[in-house]
Amino acid sequence: MTVPAGVDADRGPPMTVPLGHFLVGFAFLLAGSALGVASAAGFDGGLAGLAHVHLLLVGWVCITIMGAMTQFVPVWSGVDLHSRRLAVAQLALVAAGVAGFAGLLLSGRLDWLAVAGGLMLAGFWTFVYNVARTLRQAESLDVTERHFALALGYVAVVTAFGFVLALDFVRPTLAPAGLARPRVVAAHATLAVFGVVLTTVVGALYQLATMFTQTELHGMDAPLRRFEEVGYPVGVVALAGGRLFAAEWPARIGALLVLASLLSFAVVFGRKLYETRVARTPMLSRYAVVALALVVWALVSLPAWVADPTDPAATFGPPDATHLLLAVVVGFVLLGTLYHVVPFIVWVRQYSDRVGLEPVPMIDDLYDDRLAAADFWSTLGGLALVVGGGVAEVEIARLVGGVVATLGFAVFALNLVGVVVRHGPESLRVGFLAQAGSDPDAD
Template sequence: MGAIPGNVETDQQPPMTVPLRHFVVALGFLLGGVLVGLGLAVDAVPGLGTLAHVHLLLAGWICVTIMGAMTQFVPVWSGITLHSRRLANLQLVLVGVGLVGFVAGLVLGSPTWLLPFGGLMLVGFWTFVYNIARTLAAVESYDVTERHFLLALGFFAVLTVLGFLLAVGFTRPLFADTGVDRTGVVGAHATVAVFGAVLTTVYGALYQLATMFTQTELHGVDEYLQPVEAVGHPVGVVLLALGRLVDTVVVARVGAALVLAAALAFGTILARKLVEMQVDWTPMHTRYAVAVPALLGWALVTAPAWLQAPTAPAHRFGAPGAVHLLVLGAVGFVVLGTLYHIVPFIIWVHRYSDLLGLEDVPMIDDLYDDRLATADATLLVTGLLALVAAAWLGLPAAVQAIGGVLVSLGVVVFGANMLLVIHDHSPHSVGRILLGALDPRREPTPAEEASPGESSR
């Protein structure tokens, strides 16, 4: 794979510390989520530990990663200037502080904490939505990725409002006279979060990434499958969420069918891109190759449960036992694979791109350790298989525990690999990336790191 794809505008990207700060913080939330998950396995987490675990992984790891990725690649892919770097930094502080306090409230059984810290998360995510929406407003004609990102921003806005209302509901009888109950709001919130904000972003990004980094194009049956996903998925998410909100099975069933059809269509498109790939295999492709059977398998296994009882709380994320296929297998491996390119890409552009032709420089895929990449893939895939087998086959709890430990080790190895990339190749230390101007060892000024055309508003 070449150092930089030829069809992106790298001089439009924000300073490298902005997206990297998001990715490092998201990695911290991932490790925190893994630790809470291990604690839950041995019954060592008090309070609402399961909710804390879910929020650390989804709101913390995946959503913060999405925030950083959109902040980086919307300007790069669309050839436009980020609306505001200051808002990009502010969104992370608000979401990060809000999530830490929110999780602490859940674990410590302090519902009064949920309202202020949930409010911080709400403001932080809305800051992100506003900043990226204003950035995309400069685009004259939207492509398939940009349309997906706009839809995802809308889902982010809705899910955070629903989440804040749920936080309020811990201390006040908010839903008593509204015609909906808390279970319905929880179902709608989870649907809009996982299938709306997260999966819509994943689909949109992969339309760019899967074609760009396999050097292929959509053709043949892809042209018929793409509208199934591009139209069916967002419509399906809205109907599924609405049906769960008001407990209307018919509406939810139609939405569920559309979401499942979209997953099968997109999984087939991604599989075709990997089969037709014209470049060398990388850790990113390996993880996408895991995501394909995970997504297709989740859809096929979930179809009977969703078509029969789409509003049942036990079927919130799919068929019983299928949640790991969706969250870890499909979404998680896409995020991990994409980070294997994004983190080295950002650092390579800032550290080595100006040296091309002047001296020998590494390629993007030379920045990370191949042995660590192989190790984390082996651990994560083996752990995923153990978790899925334990859930489907009713295996002893020890198998599930082993799967959890393997996934945890894989996450640690992955995190170490990414941090080594930053440590060995970034012009800024991890402390500088995280703290910015507050880093006591800070040397470069903002003007020294600013990219051409980047807004400092």
């Protein structure tokens, strides 16, 4: 895999900061996956399902997004990160909040949920402030940066909703305000997945899909991208608002815009993968799964969202399609991207200044190809069983699929942690919080 030209890695925080986010995210990925397997096997302690969702979506997906944006917004935008200390603080706050939140849900100690929720709120708002101040330094925003700016706004709203929902467990807050808790939950989930996560994913993939296939947008790509840029945020807000206020028609219009926009993006994304000028890599193989799964999810979700987009059971499309969206589409984006980002960060820190002076490995030489193939097929096969078992209502298939997918995630984490251990300097392996915190910043 080639090293992108024209990026200045020194603009970002110390390499230990994004790596810290990714390694903590790996831990939450394995914990959330294991809890999902336990739930499928019959474990039903506390609010296990809610803990499972938060460990994966907040602990893995969102912390990974935080690390990636903190690193690459300065690099892509050609500006300095606003504050390195805040980048360290955001991880500590969110990680502690997620761990505490999941533990409290599992133990049934809901009286302390607002404390854990407050930690997450503080961490996410620190992240929003830091990256927003960084983006403000850019002279103009490209398509990726515009998506990231929108995602930051969604983060601020989603986390506020989340804190209020946590507080409502202890002290009735929503009912006195005339809000039904299920509607607030639906709006919160809609903005979290379609606002925060998928807006970030789509924005990043516009950059990554062209950069790492060595292609450009052309022909129908430009109008499809323009439609997505306008239609998608309008659709997300309309869908979330319709669910919050039980307004079926605004929610239906929003749902149709979301589906049409994601299908438009899938066409652009698929065309870049088809036109690629480089050999297949773990990144591109996983992206191919994403392109196909996104189209399938949109098509199977259309009837459910047309019938009743405010139905809580259809928050992420029909119930059987939830894992298709969250585990396959979102999961494989992160799996594929991290197969480049983690080796890239280590390579820049360890080998970039040796180029031309001595033989150095390529980025793709840092991880084990056999492990990459093993985790790809294990994760893909396991999630296929989970999705198929849900459709066919065969619980044993879901259980076996969950075990196989969890093993795939473990191999994935082992492979990338091995990159850090084998190739990263000592500063990348231990003490990253203390070292990063000592760097000068602008806060």
